[in-house]
Amino acid sequence: MTVGPDTLAALLKRKDVLPAGWESVFGMVAREDFVPARIWPDDTEALLDRDRDPEAWRRAVYSDRALVTQWDDGRHSGTEAGRLATSSASTPSTLAEMLYDLDAAPGMRVLEVGTGTGYSAGLLAARGCRVTSIEVDPHLARRARENLAAAGFGDLVEVITGDGTLGHRAGGPYDRIQVTAGVRRVPAAWIEQAAPGAVIVLPWGTDYGSGDCALRLVVGADRRGASGPFTLATAFMKLRAQRPDWRRYGGAALPDDWTAYARATTTTLGYDDVVGGPFDPVGFVLGLCVPDCLARPVLHGIFGATLWLYGADTGRGHSIAAADFGADAPTIRQSGPRRLWHEVEASWHWWNARGRPTIHDFGLTVTVTGDGVVDQQPWYGATTFPLVPPAHDWPARGRG
Structure with a gap:
């Protein structure tokens, strides 16, 4: 043929x-x-x-x-x-x-x-x-x-x-x-x-x-x-x-011993909840809700996975979180001025409570300011972002 x-x-x-x-x-x-x-x-x-x-x-x-x-x-x-x-x-x-x-x-x-x-x-x-x-x-x-x-x-x-x-x-x-x-x-x-x-x-x-x-x-x-x-x-x-720039998200700026300053918690969410498939709306929506965050999922065979979250320095330093999912209860470690996992978790609950809206319910407004800077404002219906305020209630290092 x-x-x-x-x-x-x-x-x-x-x-x-x-x-x-x-x-x-x-x-x-x-x-x-x-x-x-x-x-x-x-x-x-x-x-x-x-x-x-x-x-x-x-x-x-x-x-x-x-x-x-x-x-x-x-x-x-x-x-x-x-x-x-x-x-x-x-x-x-x-x-x-x-x-x-x-x-x-x-x-x-x-x-x-x-x-x-x-x-x-x-x-x-x-x-x-x-x-x-x-x-x-x-x-x-x-x-x-x-x-x-x-x-x-x-x-x-x-x-x-x-x-x-x-x-x-x-x-x-x-x-x-x-x-x-x-x-x-x-x-x-x-x-x-x-x-x-x-x-x-x-x-x-x-x-x-x-x-x-x-x-x-x-x-x-x-x-x-x-x-x-x-x-x-x-x-x-x-x-x-505009490819992801690791330097913006920490690179060498993140200390090797960040886990020594990390706080541990757990979650009721699973790996699939916050990662989703290739065209699943959850990853896209979480990206709208949690700005200046680079996510890197890593699979560990069939037994578990880790979701790494890196927060860009927007004036208070870099942040990092690692959510480990395995046979036991998930373990979350977070360090830096932002609690990245808490932002992701709160955003997921916001999305879930509204019936898990699809990407068609969201949009973007772009504004060019007087000095040529571009502001990008995501929206959901009549609601503009951020939907969940960034969580940052501890200093970048230590437990203050």
Whole structure:
């Protein structure tokens, strides 16, 4: 059976994720024109090489799967999966749903942050949009230009090599901004370079977990802020400028003997309660409730797990907590100015008491202040955060 662009368009139509007017676009733009010869489907992370097995490669290209196209910022060259996936061809259904949120119409100026293979930019160009796309990796930017030119979109998409968090003022103001990398802090440039009423669609999340949620922001008339709801649980590779920075969360600043100053407690919650699965809302909600916190779950075989929590220094020093879950009752150790586990536990009870609302009940308001600083204010209905005040009733060291 021969597969191709029409096969993918039909698949997305059956899944009911194709926006109105986009079926012909997906049928027109061949994903294979943008995907490199070597790919790692992220559900297997086993290399598929077009030269060795063209049929398997083609089936993967026209499936609804994300395809890793680069590891370790291009330093990886082997056949095995690398350490960190740093570029990919997004899952087509996720791309389609985010294009639905974007609502881009012919003639609109669109800024894309994260060119990757160029496939998404090609779809927008085929839709009739005027596209400026920014890619931080020079090799990926060059290859995307080649892909777009070969597919017939070279004159319709301008690919800029640079830092996407800075936008591209010369091409604005933009009617739409599409971001294809995970964001932790919305840059002021995106709002300032958007037209009043423009839509910005981006994957947004916190350092509590690696997952993201698609966020649909509408820019205000004064172009000093934007607000909107979360629409879709997903996961994207993070902007290179916004990957979790261990130095912010302690690094060498945390003393090796922190356990000597830690306070011990226990909990009625379990590991799964506060970690959840890949698209479980609990991790995302806890990240909203417990700001400036990096969470790292560690499994110990089938017998137990530890959830490590690291609190950034926001003026009173770093904090750390370790929640150990095993056969016996959980053991919690906390040290530093914040009681990170107590914040997580209180936030979980807040979420549970409200019937465990999904990500669709939450949103984000972004405001650019006079000095260019961006304030991000999560909300739940009419309630704004913090929902649970940070717990810090002892000094950073000692038992004071």
